[in-house]
Amino acid sequence: MMDNPVNRTRNDDESGYDPSAVEGKWQQAWLDRRTNTTDVAAAPDPFYALMMFPYPSAEGLHVGNLFAFVGADVYGRFQRLQGHNVFEPFGYDAFGIHSENYALKVGKHPMDLIPQNIANFGRQVARAGLMVDWSKSVDTTNPDYYKWTQWVFLQLLRQGLAYKKQAAVNWCPSCKTVLANEQVIGGACERCDTPVEQRFLSQWFFRISDYAGRLLANLDGLDWSETTKTAQRNWIGRSEGAQISFAVRKNGADHTIPVFTTRPDTVFGATYLVIAPEHPMVASLTSGVYRSAVDQYLARSAKQDLVTRKSNTEKTGVFTGAHAINPATGQEIPIWISDYVLMEYGTGAIMAVPGHDERDFEFAKVFGLPIVRVVCAEGAEPSEPLDEAFTENERGIIVNSGRFDGMTVSTARREIMKMLDEKDAGHPVVNYRLHDWCISRQRYWGPPIPIIYCDDCGAVPVPEKDLPVVLPFVEDFKPDDSGVSPLARHEDWYRVPCPQCGKMSRRETDVSDTFLDSAWYFLRYPSVGIDEAAFDSRITKKWLPVDSYIGGNEHAVLHLLYSRFVTMVLHDMGMLEFEEPFTRFRAHGLIIRNGAKMSKSKGNVVIPDQYIEKWGADAFRTYLMFLGPFEEGGDFRDASISGVKRFLDRLWASVTSAVDLSASNGAHDPDVTRKLHQTIRKVGDDIPKLSYNTAVAAMMEYMNVLRRGERSPSRAEVEPLVRMVSPFAPHIAEELWEKLGHTESVFDTGWPSFDQSLAVAERIDLVVQVNGKTRGKLSVAPDISQEDAVAAVMNEESMSKFLGGMPRKVIFVPGRLLNLVG
């Protein structure tokens, strides 16, 4: 690739700016002077600036990681310059299938691999000049940390929010392992291409769905990126509808099948019911001659993996032989089984209204079931047969529905609900698509779930005093065919006495989901080093909730939702005073390279180390923040870094020449002063908005004014610039600040003060339009009156000639624009 950053050598100029020397010096100085260490107990004005901790991959830091971290660091450093005691911690999310698979691939043990990766990440993060407080770091694989992850599990259990149930998982029969949905590609294992099967395993779940309403409602009050909030709203998926009961007579006894629908107004058109293959009533509903067909269908759908099943397009199904009574029409309708109905949503059963639901329509076509129209477009013929499902409900009129005929959909909805309610056959309900959170992983590389199974006492939680349940070092951590974790092969580990009765029992051998590790790490950071609790209440009260959280939108619905859930639960238990963990969250964008996505296979991945070596961390950081709007991401182009480097070179030259001016304030130029104050305002406005690219541009503009006409700037003109640039380029800022004669860190000196009166221009360009077209501009005092402005324009032949007379109408925007309409 022609733009390999390392194949060009710089011949360094005489200016004396050597980024690697300056950066090395200050990185060491920050450590020696404990510049970035926050006194969490004493800090009078705490500000918690959080970035998403990374998974420490073997490849090292990706430029996308660094983009996010630097963006968070700029914000944190800015807040510090505003006078806050900023706490900016860093850690590692090092458990999980990703690490485990990589270890398997390279034939090493994760317990050996992870510390190396962490060391490498730490080195890279430090080299990038992040303002990290290294005294408070977190590594999720450290027993000192996951002891408390296990403790969090026990709290949920205590609250009745953790439970165990059978659930389907994807199973690769060749790799002999459970796969996450993302690892199933087109129904096959992503690694070996073997068709994936469904298995039913007993697993631990958290009742996050109990919190669905609150998780949704609280979003309105959060200062978060709208994109993230929207993603969470969709994920939680609230829908209002009704639960309607269909009566079934079976073997002389009466049963009901509850269904969920968002369209109770169409109940007269429900011509059959469909239940999911996993529905508990399948066996009892199936009668004699239909049994073998049903069994066949169940076997077939059980073999299918979960991903393909959901993407099946042609409808399949089987009749149970049973019928139910439609509570509206009183008619008997058949009960079918089909995999297009999902057990996880609603009640696992639906009333099928083929006339007004596309999926039901398709199914009815395949199996020749009756299709009845109950909603009609206004003015259309109700007897007209349907050739597709009519799903429009805004302006529909109810037909074929007895006394409800002629009502609008919304009226009928209300009236039909009332009728069903009177018959005790239906009531309004709110349904969420959010499922309970399955946290069991049949894997090795995670915190063991702290449960012991006793034949007499059942599932017994490990007493808190016995935590952590340490993950043992085992040579063979490869998953096998058993459907349980590799830990289940280590009897010496899992055989333990029951904590309640002492009888020999068996540990839970599954480990917990990585997302549980990351669902509470922000609570731990300020309390790192405290052994008595997961989080110290006094320190937590001081530092939490998090003031600013910056991270990727790929975690919009998992990590960010789980963290909110765990926080809410701990709040409900009285352990936290707040129920939302992140006061403000901003999602950053994605970095692409030369207009294309970065990928290892394309060989176009930016390796930060190389760039930092060539250009320096300051130039690299500043470039990352300059290449595009932070919240949208941008296009990384090697050729463009030079512009930022030039800016830093000029900054260096300007300041060092200003220093030579000795104690005097040097030249005073009102244009420069005005630009300076405009820049202070602009940069101070832009950074809190994360509009880093325009903040850098504004400083470049100021630099251009500062150096116009080969003048030597004064100390008063450069000192504020050094402070403004410091969040982006902290090393050069510290060095120049020192050269300017200061002894304290530039980050402890505050933000430059802004003076409105110095920012105001003496003359402005008033835009002159004639009939809405721009015809020129007028250099005038900012407070010129409309009359004076019009008179001035009429005197200017070059503008007034477009009018040809007196204006009929004048639009005057003071200090900005004059539009004459003829």
Next chain:
RNA sequence: GCGGGAGUGGCGGAACUGGUAGACGCGCUGGACUUAGGAUCCAGUGGAGCAAUCCGUGGGGGUUCGAGUCCCCCCUUUCGCACCA
């Protein structure tokens, strides 16, 4: 299919509540200093035209004195979710 974005010079990208479109940077052109320039500095740089001027923010309508910005209809693109009843 549903939901969220995004379409502006050769390129990355600016443009506050509608008010000089193209800030800033890259690249490019010319010049200065130079043995040299991949260093630095100066000037220029949306398109057409000698010029006055005209045309320009994905396409088509509309509102307005005035639209990149607001409204309606399309097109393209990208990212989520995807049989959610």
